[in-house]
Amino acid sequence: MAAKGNIEDVQTRLASAQRVVVLTGAGISTESGIPDFRGPQGLWTKDPEAEKLSSLSHYMGDKDVRRRAWQARMRHEAFRAHPNAGHLALVTLEQTGKLDTLITQNIDGLHQRAGNSPERIVEIHGTVHEVVCMSCADRTRMLEALDRVRAGEDDPACLRCGGILKSATISFGQALVDADLRRAFEAAAGCDLFLAAGSSLGVYPIASTVPLAKRNGAHVVIVNGEKTAMDEIADAMLLGSLGDLLPALVQGLARHH
C-alpha cells in the first residue's frame, strides 16, 4: 500500500490531540547506528539463521550460546549510540503535554537518554542496560556484568545465588511482563491519537495495540520507511525517514507550561 494522508494533515491532528500514545520499533534507532531486524538492511533480513540464536531455551541450555551472547553484548551498539532527531522529536511531543505513554519495542534505552520521562515509557521487550538472574530474579546493571566479562569471566553467574544471568530483554520463548502489557493496552485503548513509528507492526501481541486504539476511536498514524502490516487500518501512513518525519510532525506544536 502507498502512503496516505500528508504531513500537514497529521500536524493538524496532533495539534488538536490531547492524549497521544506512541509505539516505536527498531526503525527509530537505525539512524543512531543500531540495525533493525526486519528492515531492508535488517540483521534477520540479511541472515535468517540469526533469529534462532535469540531463543531462551538455547540460552539456558547451552553455555557456549551464553559465552557468545556475552561477547555480542560487549559489542552491542546500544552502549555507544546517541539519540537522533526522531527520538528528540518525541521529547518535544512530551513537552507539549500531549504524550500519555511511549510504548517501545526497543531495548536500547535511547528514549530515556533523549530525555523522555522514564515513567511515561513502557519497554515492552525489556532493556539491555540491566541484567536479570534467571533463578532469583535479582536485577543488576549491565555495565557491571560487562566489566566482569572484560576481566575474564566468560559467563558471569549471579553474585547472590550463582544462577544464570541474562540481559533483561525478552527472548524468544520468554513471556512478556504482564504489568507492562496491561499498561500498553490501557494506554492504547484510552488515547485519541495513536502514532506508530519505525515498526513493521508484525510482532504480537504488541501490534494489536494498533487495532485496539482504532476500535476505541483514536486517529491512527503510521510513520515508517516501508509498508507495515497495519497500513490498511491507518488513517494516515507517511513513508520516509523518521529522523526527518518526526521532527516535521511536532514542529510548531505549542509547548505546555
Ligand code: NAD
Ligand atoms: P522491525 O525490524 O521489524 O522493523 C523496523 C521497521 O523500521 C522496518 O519496517 C524498517 O523498514 C523501518 N525503518 C528502519 N529504519 C528506518 C528509518 N530510519 N526511518 C523509517 N523507517 C525505518 O522492528 P520491530 O517491529 O521493532 O521488531 C524488531 C524487534 O527486535 C523489536 O521488537 C525489538 O525488541 C528488537 N530490536 C530492538 C532494537 C533496538 O533496541 N534498537 C534493534 C533491533 C531489534
